Amino acid sequence: MDGITIKSKVESVDSSSNSKLASIFCMRNIKQGSMIFLMSAVTLILLSPVIYMVFMSFRSRREIMMEPLALPTKFHFSNYLNVIADMNYLGTVMNTVGVTVVTIILVSILSSLAAYPLARLRSKVSSLVYVFFLLGMVIPPFAALTPLYLFIRDLGLLDTYAALVIVYTVGHLPLGVFFYTSFMKAIPKELEEAATLDGASPLKIYWYVIFPMLKPITGTLAIFITLGVWNDVVNPLLFITTNEKLTIMPAVLRFLGTYSVDPTKLFPAAVLASLPLLVVFFALSKQIVNGMTAGAVK
Amino acid sequence: MELKNAVAGSLLATCMFSLSTQAATELEVSSWKGAGAEVANFPLIIERFEEKYPDIKVKLNYMARNDMVTSIPARMQAGNPPDVVMVDAEFILHWGGNGQLMPLNDQAYVERVQPHLKRFLGLGDDIYYSMLQVSGMGVYVNDDLFRQAGVESYPNTIDELVGACKAFNDKGIQPLLMAANNGGWTPYVYFLAMALADSDTPNPTRIDDFVSGEKKFADDQAMKNAFEGFRAMINADCFDPMVSAGTDPWSVALTTFQSGRVAMLPQGMWNITPFSNDQLPENFSLHPFPVINGSKPVVMDYNGPGWAIPKDSGQVEAAKKWIDFWMTDENLKEYLTADTSITTLQGGTSGVPSLAAPYEDARTAGQVVTFPVGSIPADLGAEMPHDITSFMLDPDQDYNAILARWDKLVEKELN
């Protein structure tokens, strides 16, 4: 995409005279350079609280109190070791990853399946159902905890990962339906029509024609779900009673005492909690960002 | 595939879980102390308990206090609560008041609790919990800054405090921080200390008269004087109202005091341990609050948390053993030392170091009031801190209007 843009720009400039070209190029370079400088500065400013958090996580309590802004003089890795030991780090990360992956798979299948008729059928029923789903995004947290708990108990799923998977899956269905419906409307109908003429059933068409085209938007959805699961505190504490099964955020937040906050525990725990996300994000940034951006808007 | 794994994993976990329970009774204890930021010697006490009762295995379910508000009621409502829960006065009021806690009147520990604390153990005639500790609020003092400003003796009254503030301000030292971010906790506590101490030996049940409607806030001179006390402090620049309003009492206020930026900080006794561990400030002590209505400073008791048994607890016998085990001096003192607080047992050992001697002396002399959480209606408890913070930010407003509003809230609750 970038390649094409640049090429077409160059071509369009080519048509004018050479001296003009040189001056435009020069001007554009200066302009581009200053824009790059400006955006880099802005980015650095926006990232400074994160950098501050990382620096703080290596400092001792005493250093933090006496000079809140100073750089670490010596890296106190002991902060990290203490926290890692206290929070069963690897275990909670693995739990969270497992629950997240299963949730993403379920949400993407269930909500894309539901979005297919919603995007394709123009009837009162389908637009009503669509609005009914969207209502789910508006519901405030805590509105239904006790009835939900009773339900999960009656299913015999207390203290299981399945409880979390169900709650997260259902919780993200409205978002999934919102994303997939708007995305599917932009997919041309011709492909399906050809397949229908070949005698394929609607389910087959969905699975072999539609679903493969949903990859980009699924990337977007996956990010929303990951952030949602990763940062949730309420549900694990409600449904999980065995410490070994906890997900990451409740394990981090236990370092916030009820009546005092210890920065040498809070900051390392905060860094550790976000670290797996950051690693995955940077490793997959190309795919994720492309998917996210392609998906959300089309 | 992954789902299968997750389900299989949880099935496996359930199997292992049931295997281990065959060997022992498992006692699930939900608590907001015992791990993370507040370990409070729990591992030692649990180890001792399991040694004494080898057939009981303790499963400590640690979560922040706020998170208990979400998870415990849902579990109680479903008839599936933990076997033992940590509760405080507020939980007693709401859970005990709605029949969710088991009465413990016939338990042996009750007789071992200090007599004047017994009325706080439950509601009406029912006893619902074992109070583990009395903690308290007072004023932390940076001794070095006092010396620098030449303030020789700790102020007993607001008048003396105003004098001290001048000395501090002359030396460019910020005298006091009334950290009010996050709901106005410090001004609320300080206000109550002044308002509830209507004399040098305050009546401990004074607040009850207001809650029952017997006395009116708007008619009470001591309450009005407490507002005047705030005015006097603000006029003497004892603290900066806006800076105080922007400072969080649980995090930022502590670092501000520890780093020597302020001479006095009203805070809870539980900070003695972290301050001492950091050796910051290098020299500090804990004092009572200077008063407006009398001549002797007061401390504020904070009735601590303790153990209760939900009515649907699956392990009542083991739960009772757990409670009794904690309420013996040899075990309780381990907890109290780690949590620097005062014992609730007759003849028990408190865990308060000597730097809190001024505080303890005042308490022993009866110059003490009790933080009224759980003994006042919830919306009054929610409104008062806001109103006091609002007064602190705008001390010219008419406090009679505020007091009248509180009376209205009480009336509403009584109807």
Added chain:
Amino acid sequence: MKVDKRLLFLLPALFLYIAFTMFPVMKGISLSLTEYAGVGEATFVGMDNYKEIFQDQRYLQVLKNTLVYGITVVIFQNGLGLIFAAILNSIPAVRDAIRTALLVPSMLSLVIAGYVWQFLYAPMGGGLNELLVSLGLGSWQRVWLGDSSIALFSVAAVHVWMFVGYSTAIFLAGYSGISSEVKDAARVDGVSPIKSFFYIDIPLLAPAITVNITLATIGTLKSFEFPFIMTAGGPDYATMTLGLRIFQLIFSEFKYGSAAALSVVMILLVALITVAQNSYLRSREDKI
């Protein structure tokens, strides 16, 4: 009448959604007609909880705070996001790297970001004020969370900080859909970049604007985490939002009935605003 088979595809999601979301929510909000402490029996009180909400002066301020918070965040998050995206679109060399970097704050949990900012906003020795002094801007120091005239905006700024990367990414996606021929043609015709931004970019970005504004509106009107952690609604109600008030009714006052009633009010409010917004934005899209 023949029913389209594809309607059957709705059933699994619809079933789960009704069973695990709508059914519990209906039960939950039916509490709004009761007085309930979270445990034990709920007492039926009719419309009392609603009456209380509409009679209490303070809720007027809560509503105002919520709207101001929402509008501020939606405008700044999307305004900045749009500007960032426009600039980044013109510098392909660093576009992807900066886009990723801007997303980093949104990877933190709200709770943790709130605590970090509380340290940064601290009035004495806080990161922001100390930084201003070291930059020679001491007069810009403020009591960010304690001054009731700016506290709400200080909290909103953190919200914008956290999610501006998200808006930027979505706008950049919109840009990738604008064909370069259009922009080049405009440039050759001598249209200034500013003009081209307003007359070409913005109309063509309409779908991205719709998505961004919808998500940001729903997200901010519901949110309670930042004011909860940074100010608990203070000083003196200056940062009390609807979401936080619901949270407090449950957590510090044990008034589940009032909380449910306020939740109903909030659901209606957010739904109303979102629907109105959406129909406006969609009609704008269609016009283009």
